[in-house]
Amino acid sequence: MSVANHSLILPADWRDFLALTKPRVMTLVVFTGLCGMLAAPVPIHPVLGFTAILCIALGAGAAATLNQWYEADLDAKMKRTANRPLPAGRMDKQSALHFGVGVAALSVILMGLAVNYTAAAILLVSILFYVLIYTVWLKRRTPQNIVIGGAAGAFPPLIGWAAATGEVALLPFLLFMLVFLWTPPHFWALALFVKTDYANAGVPMLPVVAGEKNTRIQIGLYTIPMAIAAVAPWPLGLTGALYGLTASVLTLLFAALALQVAMRMASDNDAMKPEKRLFGYSILYLFILFGAVAADRWLAAS
Numbered sequence: 001m002s003v004a005n006h007s008l009i010l011p012a013d014w015r016d017f018l019a020l021t022k023p024r025v026m027t028l029v030v031f032t033g034l035c036g037m038l039a040a041p042v043p044i045h046p047v048l049g050f051t052a053i054l055c056i057a058l059g060a061g062a063a064a065t066l067n068q069w070y071e072a073d074l075d076a077k078m079k080r081t082a083n084r085p086l087p088a089g090r091m092d093k094q095s096a097l098h099f100g101v102g103v104a105a106l107s108v109i110l111m112g113l114a115v116n117y118t119a120a121a122i123l124l125v126s127i128l129f130y131v132l133i134y135t136v137w138l139k140r141r142t143p144q145n146i147v148i149g150g151a152a153g154a155f156p157p158l159i160g161w162a163a164a165t166g167e168v169a170l171l172p173f174l175l176f177m178l179v180f181l182w183t184p185p186h187f188w189a190l191a192l193f194v195k196t197d198y199a200n201a202g203v204p205m206l207p208v209v210a211g212e213k214n215t216r217i218q219i220g221l222y223t224i225p226m227a228i229a230a231v232a233p234w235p236l237g238l239t240g241a242l243y244g245l246t247a248s249v250l251t252l253l254f255a256a257l258a259l260q261v262a263m264r265m266a267s268d269n270d271a272m273k274p275e276k277r278l279f280g281y282s283i284l285y286l287f288i289l290f291g292a293v294a295a296d297r298w299l300a301a302s
């Protein structure tokens, strides 16, 4: 029997449960948690470290599942999301709800029992933030949805650091601010080119409500405090030159791309719109900066 036939007979298989966790987005979320943990001045036992990262991955995946459980109706209206397991009818909502609540509870309890209560508490806050504050409360109500709700995705570096140290400190707080302030340019760059999808679904994303021009300006404006948060750890003496120089160069490039988006600069032979380039670069940027902060702290400790 072919795989295609098999999935017709058993509509929801493991791939659908995996899809509920938004695995591609969550790789970066988990990576920021891992680097937050590696940047901490206290080494963590490898087994505990692995458990903490597993808990972040489970918590993030569970939050993404509950997000899709709540907004299956919205996802059905958008081309980008219509083929997800719930809107496509491959899974019933109750299975998704049970999976999401079960895995969320498991992640927080395991983090609390095996690692520490501080990390477990921040993990719980980030899950609740994504599901309740962003998905249930803000997403359908205000174009500021991702500015406030986006904080959910900024917690993992704090969770990773807290897993190793049991507390929070200035460096992971700045890393939180970096992801928090990075989220609006990251998301609005994408929203500029999937605007019609959101308009059709009635989601008040900034380009739909305030227009393209305004969104472009907002992307440029948010890049300024984001750049400050990105570079600040170096002059504050929290990291060395490895991170400082990497962050400075890559942030300049980020700012140049954001400026292109803000000024709407695209020549006719420009196959890729500046907003597409900024969106793609935003992901690479965060991966490299977090890799650099972990490498920098590791060098300093060795």
Ligand code: HEM
Pocket: 022, 024, 025, 026, 028, 029, 032, 134, 145, 146, 149, 150, 152, 153, 154, 179, 183, 186, 187, 190, 283, 286
């Ligand atoms: C409320 C905040 C955010 C919103 C609304 C948002 C929205 C999106 C959307 C709609 C996509 C398109 C592709 C997809 O659905 O898979 C995307 C891609 C992505 N986002 Fe975000 N995002 C947010 C925050 C974050 C955060 C905090 C991270 C990581 C730290 C992140 C990492 C990524 C990555 C890695 C991709 C690319 C996924 C792929 O390759 O398919 N996002 N984001």
Ligand SMILES: CC(C)=CCC/C(C)=C/CC/C(C)=C/COP(=O)(O)OP(=O)(O)O
Pocket: 022, 025, 029, 056, 059, 060, 063, 067, 081, 123, 126, 127, 130, 139, 150, 152, 153, 154, 155, 156
């Ligand atoms: C540890 C923990 C709980 C982390 C959570 C991480 C988090 C909040 C990431 C945000 C990422 C994300 C995919 C937003 C998508 O917005 P959307 O849901 O509006 O996207 P959609 O239109 O693709 O459904």
